[in-house]
Amino acid sequence: MTIRDKILVVEDEQSxxxxxxxxxxxxxxxTLMAQTGSEALSIISSTCPDLVILDxxxxxxxxxEILRDLRSWSSLPVVVVSARSHEKDKVEALDMGADDxxxxxxxxxxxxxxxxxxxxxTRTASGNDxxxxxxxxxxxxxxxxxxxxxxxINGENAKLTLSEFRIVALLGKFAGKVLTxxxxxxxxxxxxxxxxxxxxRVNMANIRRKIEKNPAEPQYIFTEVGVGYRMAEGE
Amino acid sequence: xxxxxxxxxxxFSWRDFLILVAIMFCATSLCWFMxxxxxxxxxxxxIYVMAVLLVSRLTNGFLYGxxxxxxxxxxxxxxxxxxxxxxxxxxAGYPLTFLTMLMVSIMTCTxxxxxxxxxxxxxxxxxxxxxxxxxxxxxxxxxxxxxSIVGSTATILENPNLSQKEQRTLLEDARDEAxxxxxxxxxxLSITRISGGExxxxxxxxxxxxxxxxxxxxxxxxxxxxxxxxxxxPDTLLMVPMDPILIEQVLANLLENAVIHGxxxxxxxxxxCREGGWARFDVRDNGCGIPRGKLNSLFTGVLQESEETSxxxxxxxxxxxxxxxxxxxxxxxxxxADNMPEGGADxxxxxxxxxxxxx
Numbered sequence: 001m002t003i004r005d006k007i008l009v010v011e012d013e014q015s016x017x018x019x020x021x022x023x024x025x026x027x028x029x030x031t032l033m034a035q036t037g038s039e040a041l042s043i044i045s046s047t048c049p050d051l052v053i054l055d056x057x058x059x060x061x062x063x064x065e066i067l068r069d070l071r072s073w074s075s076l077p078v079v080v081v082s083a084r085s086h087e088k089d090k091v092e093a094l095d096m097g098a099d100d101x102x103x104x105x106x107x108x109x110x111x112x113x114x115x116x117x118x119x120x121x122t123r124t125a126s127g128n129d130x131x132x133x134x135x136x137x138x139x140x141x142x143x144x145x146x147x148x149x150x151x152x153i154n155g156e157n158a159k160l161t162l163s164e165f166r167i168v169a170l171l172g173k174f175a176g177k178v179l180t181x182x183x184x185x186x187x188x189x190x191x192x193x194x195x196x197x198x199x200x201r202v203n204m205a206n207i208r209r210k211i212e213k214n215p216a217e218p219q220y221i222f223t224e225v226g227v228g229y230r231m232a233e234g235e
Numbered sequence: 236x237x238x239x240x241x242x243x244x245x246x247f248s249w250r251d252f253l254i255l256v257a258i259m260f261c262a263t264s265l266c267w268f269m270x271x272x273x274x275x276x277x278x279x280x281x282i283y284v285m286a287v288l289l290v291s292r293l294t295n296g297f298l299y300g301x302x303x304x305x306x307x308x309x310x311x312x313x314x315x316x317x318x319x320x321x322x323x324x325x326x327a328g329y330p331l332t333f334l335t336m337l338m339v340s341i342m343t344c345t346x347x348x349x350x351x352x353x354x355x356x357x358x359x360x361x362x363x364x365x366x367x368x369x370x371x372x373x374x375x376x377x378x379x380x381x382x383s384i385v386g387s388t389a390t391i392l393e394n395p396n397l398s399q400k401e402q403r404t405l406l407e408d409a410r411d412e413a414x415x416x417x418x419x420x421x422x423x424l425s426i427t428r429i430s431g432g433e434x435x436x437x438x439x440x441x442x443x444x445x446x447x448x449x450x451x452x453x454x455x456x457x458x459x460x461x462x463x464x465x466x467x468x469p470d471t472l473l474m475v476p477m478d479p480i481l482i483e484q485v486l487a488n489l490l491e492n493a494v495i496h497g498x499x500x501x502x503x504x505x506x507x508c509r510e511g512g513w514a515r516f517d518v519r520d521n522g523c524g525i526p527r528g529k530l531n532s533l534f535t536g537v538l539q540e541s542e543e544t545s546x547x548x549x550x551x552x553x554x555x556x557x558x559x560x561x562x563x564x565x566x567x568x569x570x571x572a573d574n575m576p577e578g579g580a581d582x583x584x585x586x587x588x589x590x591x592x593x594x
Binding site: 201204205208209214216217222223224225226 | 417424428441442443445446447448449450452453466467468470472474479480483507
């Protein structure tokens with residue numbers, strides 16, 4: 001018998017909880033359910049699930065409180081699911097430590113992709129399994145070589161500048177996960193860089209001109225409008 | 236409250252101040268010039284009354300009109316009545332001149348204020364009408380898919396011996412209709428983002444046009460994989476001040492319209508380029524194009540028209556485009572539609588590139 005990943009679904013809407021757990025069960029995950037924040041917290045501390053799917057609008061407390069509480073003692077992956085669609089809410093939840101964010105209504109394939117990505121990133125400390133094992137990350141025709149500090153397209157060096165490489169490297173490390181503009185800026189230029197995304201946009205435009213066939217139809221680095229960037233996942 | 240009113244009536248602004256200075260300067264030069272032709276100086280009063288009227292009409296509040304009438308009186312007295320360059324308040328008719336100017340100023344100011352008030356009311360009425368039309372079109376748009384969803388699911392639940400294939404078609408219909416509803420709601424949400432109130436207000440930030448284009452197209456491809464979409468963006472990065480979520484919505488609506496209303500659309504080209512001080516976005520399709528008669532009324536009477544004439548046939552005709560137009564105009568941009576010589580429609584919208592917000 002294989003041990004299945006355990007996912008806690010925190011959602012007060014019965015119909016949504018039911019379909020989420022059905023789709024997760026069908027795809028080989030084990031699910032636990034919680035309808036309130038306090039219930040969720042007690043299940044988390046007693047059973048240690050592998051991932052939490054968290055609805056922000058709960059009857060007894062705001063989902064962000066659970067997130068804050070949880071992040072004070074655990075790095076357990078959390079995928080936030082919410083009807084709040086403003087990108088400010090997304091950025092807030094992500095900056096508070098959520099691993100990903102899904103806006104209701106969402107598709108089942110989207111849900112599964114986010115769950116997969118979030119679980120994978122906890123397996124290894126560096127975020128990405130392949131990066132940790134071989135020092136490279138491959139998706140499509142692109143290879144990020146972390147040892148040589150190079151990005152190869154069809155085996156050819158894309159000749160990124162240092163800061164361009166660092167952006168790609170960071171996104172590759174967390175492939176499949178959205179990284180907010182602020183997070184990327186902080187990681188690259190330090191906490192005092194401010195939150196001027198202009199420089200990041202310009203860098204990204206240059207990166208895309210070097211690695212994408214058509215910068216307006218990216219295959220490798222996607223834009224999450226108003227939130228940040230996401231690297232495509234490898235096979 | 237009273238204090239605020241006083242503040243508004245006697246509000247200082249550099250623009251108004253400059254208007255005042257310019258008009259008074261013109262009036263004085265004119266008088267100076269006229270005096271060469273006619274030394275009596277009788278015209279001076281009339282010219283200054285005219286100046287006071289202009290100042291009162293063009294500035295806000297009473298302050299500048301008052302200043303203009305006082306300046307006018309002084310100028311007439313000091314410069315253009317005998318004895319020149321000397322004050323003489325004993326001339327007969329002097330108080331009358333002053334009073335006339337004062338009255339002109341006050342009355343013009345009041346009229347101007349009334350005009351502005353009426354303009355505001357008219358705008359409000361128009362907005363109210365638009366809102367009502369929108370609501371009507373939306374309720375209509377929502378009812379049809381809901382009927383289908385309730386109908387298909389109920390059919391499956393109540394008829395256990397439907398074949399698997401039949402069940403599947405019904406469920407697929409229900410899913411498609413629900414997805415369509417999602418898009419209606421998304422459109423409504425974007426309207427609420429253009430926060431209501433006095434002026435349509437949005438938060439603009441410089442965004443890379445190619446990113447927004449790319450995202451809109453990526454989402455579109457997921458929904459309509461059978462349509463070929465090409466994206467053309469300039470080689471140099473084009474940063475456009477915008478609310479990215481709203482512009483993505485505009486592009487999504489235009490793309491969807493190209494498929495739904497183009498009837499046999501198989502190719503769409505989305506492009507952005509710089510055109511002077513504007514960013515020009517194009518959505519071109521190879522569908523059936525837009526009927527000549529409809530081209531002009533496309534962005535104006537959409538909501539009223541579509542419901543009455545075409546009834547159930549074409550839904551979302553109104554909502555999608557109406558949302559596009561209000562988003563684009565909230566950005567200070569313009570929208571137009573055209574047919575291409577080789578067939579197919581070309582929907583164009585332009586956004587201003589300079590960040591200067593016109594109040």
